[in-house]
Amino acid sequence: MIPYILEWGSLLLRWLHVVSAMAWIGASFFFMHLDASLRSTKDIPAGQGGSSWQVHGGGFYEMRKYLVAPEFMPEELTWHKWQAYTTWLSGFVLLAWIYYAQSHLYLINPDVMQLNAWQASALGVGALGLGWVIYDQLCKSPLGKNENVLGLVGLVAIVAASFGFTQVFSGRGALIHTGALMATWMAGNVFLIIIPNQRKVVASLMAGETPDPALGKQAKQRSTHNNYLTLPVVLLMLANHYPVLYANSAVIPPIVFLITISGSLIRHFYNVRHSDHAKSPWWTWAAAAVALWFTFWVAMASSPTGREQLGLSAAASVPAKESHVPAPAKVIEIVTSRCSMCHAAEPVWEGIQIAPKAVFLDTPANIARQADAINLQAVLSRAMPPNNITAMTDDERTAIAIWVKNSK
Numbered sequence: 001m002i003p004y005i006l007e008w009g010s011l012l013l014r015w016l017h018v019v020s021a022m023a024w025i026g027a028s029f030f031f032m033h034l035d036a037s038l039r040s041t042k043d044i045p046a047g048q049g050g051s052s053w054q055v056h057g058g059g060f061y062e063m064r065k066y067l068v069a070p071e072f073m074p075e076e077l078t079w080h081k082w083q084a085y086t087t088w089l090s091g092f093v094l095l096a097w098i099y100y101a102q103s104h105l106y107l108i109n110p111d112v113m114q115l116n117a118w119q120a121s122a123l124g125v126g127a128l129g130l131g132w133v134i135y136d137q138l139c140k141s142p143l144g145k146n147e148n149v150l151g152l153v154g155l156v157a158i159v160a161a162s163f164g165f166t167q168v169f170s171g172r173g174a175l176i177h178t179g180a181l182m183a184t185w186m187a188g189n190v191f192l193i194i195i196p197n198q199r200k201v202v203a204s205l206m207a208g209e210t211p212d213p214a215l216g217k218q219a220k221q222r223s224t225h226n227n228y229l230t231l232p233v234v235l236l237m238l239a240n241h242y243p244v245l246y247a248n249s250a251v252i253p254p255i256v257f258l259i260t261i262s263g264s265l266i267r268h269f270y271n272v273r274h275s276d277h278a279k280s281p282w283w284t285w286a287a288a289a290v291a292l293w294f295t296f297w298v299a300m301a302s303s304p305t306g307r308e309q310l311g312l313s314a315a316a317s318v319p320a321k322e323s324h325v326p327a328p329a330k331v332i333e334i335v336t337s338r339c340s341m342c343h344a345a346e347p348v349w350e351g352i353q354i355a356p357k358a359v360f361l362d363t364p365a366n367i368a369r370q371a372d373a374i375n376l377q378a379v380l381s382r383a384m385p386p387n388n389i390t391a392m393t394d395d396e397r398t399a400i401a402i403w404v405k406n407s408k
Contacts, residue, residue, distance in 0.1 A: 006101070006102075006351065010098060013093055016086070016090045017087060017090040020086035021083075023086075023087075024083035024086075027083060028223070028226055029227070029270070032223075032227045032270075033270065033274055034052055034054075034063055036272065036273070037054075038050035038065055044066065048066060049067050050064070050065060051063060051064040067216060068201070068213045069201050069204070069211045069216075070205075073205040077202070079195070081191075081194075081195050084186070084187050084190040085191065088183060088186075088187035091183060091237075095176065096121070099124070100117065100120070100124065102351065103115075103117045103120045105386050105387070105389065106173060106387075107120050107124070107172075108387065109170035109387040110387070112166070112169065112249065113167070113168045113169075120168075120169070123168055127161070127164070127177065128177075128184045131184060135188075136193075138150065138154065139221070151228075154225070155257070155260060158178065158182060159257045159260075160253075162178040162252050162256040165252075166250070166252050170246075170249075170386075171246030171247060171252060172240050172243075172383075174252050175239045175240060175246045175252060175256070176236070178252075178256055179232075179233050182232065182233045182236070186225070186230075189222035189223070189225060190222075193218060193219060193222045197218060197219040200212070201215055228267050229260075229264075231262075231263030231264070231266055232262075232264065234263075243376070243377060243383030244376075245299055247299075247382050247383050248299075248302040250302065251302040255298055255299060258292070258295040258298070259291075259295060261287075261288075262287075262288040262291035265285075265288040268281065325371070326364055326368050327403055330399055331399055334396045334400065335361050335400075336362070336367075338385055338390045339378075339384065339390070340361050341390070343356065343359050343360055343362065361374070371403070371407060372404070374400060375400060375401065378392065378397055379398075379400050379404070
């Protein structure tokens with residue numbers, strides 16, 4: 001019963017997390033686009049706002065923005081906050097559900113640091129809290145007055161955090177916590193800066209006072225940070241499904257750096273594209289492509305086994321048709337003893353009720369059918385067994401690699 005509850009809980013939490021994130025990201029993208037497309041109007045003084053016409057769904061929309069606040073309090077006001085709150089809360093519960101509740105599978109790597117479950121959980125939660133404090137203080141410091149310098153320092157902080165996580169967690173745990181840290185910055189911006197500042201502006205309007213323009217300026221700065229962090233965070237959250245990105249913890253910091261750069265460049269293009277005072281920065285696509293290519297190269301070149309060590313030719317690195325060549329008895333024994341306790345019709349590993357990704361490695365035929373997947377997961381990336389929990393040796397991985405090479 002417990003394994004089914006864990007699986008269904010993960011599914012429902014992930015669904016909620018994705019749906020709320022879509023709503024939050026959509027709002028962020030739209031309002032950044034709206035800001036870029038604003039044009040001056042006769043009835044809004046210069047420097048105090050503007051309007052934008054949009055067409056969508058068969059109708060026309062006129063949208064107006066006041067940089068500080070209108071002269072009066074509107075009768076109806078829609079607040080954009082629950083998307084952010086729900087995304088972070090569901091994401092944190094999902095983090096605890098998968099990585100803290102099942103830490104020995106996904107978070108703790110004894111070869112990196114010997115931790116028990118509560119220590120790993122405390123380190124993760126503590127890092128998220130400390131990370132927010134550091135980021136918030138950086139924004140409030142003199143550095144916050146220069147967006148370019150602040151952005152560079154923020155990037156260094158993200159990469160440094162990813163390095164720190166690799167010193168205590170598995171590669172998979174390090175990547176997910178780096179993404180969670182950035183997401184915590186984003187949610188903290190909404191909960192502790194943007195919404196409180198907007199409430200102060202509303203209170204001033206209701207009191208017949210002129211709102212402090214610094215409040216809107218600070219909120220806009222944090223909102224812009226959220227927008228540029230969105231794409232890198234999404235990719236880091238997806239990265240746990242792709243072992244090539246976290247197999248070698250040593251290269252996680254440069255991978256995080258390149259992912260953050262590429263995602264931010266893509267967002268910059270769309271943020272500027274509809275502005276009336278700048279040309280579309282098409283160069284950002286080329287720069288993002290280069291960054292992603294370097295990400296691929298770093299991930300491939302850092303494969304723990306190495307193509308040359310295994311004697312694999314360049315052609316062998318190209319995905320081939322699925323192999324059905326029977327595995328030798330030695331390989332069958334290796335896979336059966338190291339993998340089949342989870343990858344079976346009836347898993348015997350505690351806490352696992354259904355074979356992960358419905359991959360079965362419990363018969364010679366199933367093993368042969370999954371040759372390429374076994375090679376990727378157990379040899380090239382060493383992502384499996386997770387944290388090498390069943391102690392697969394280098395010699396065993398080499399035997400698998402030789403079998404796969406000879407079966408082509």
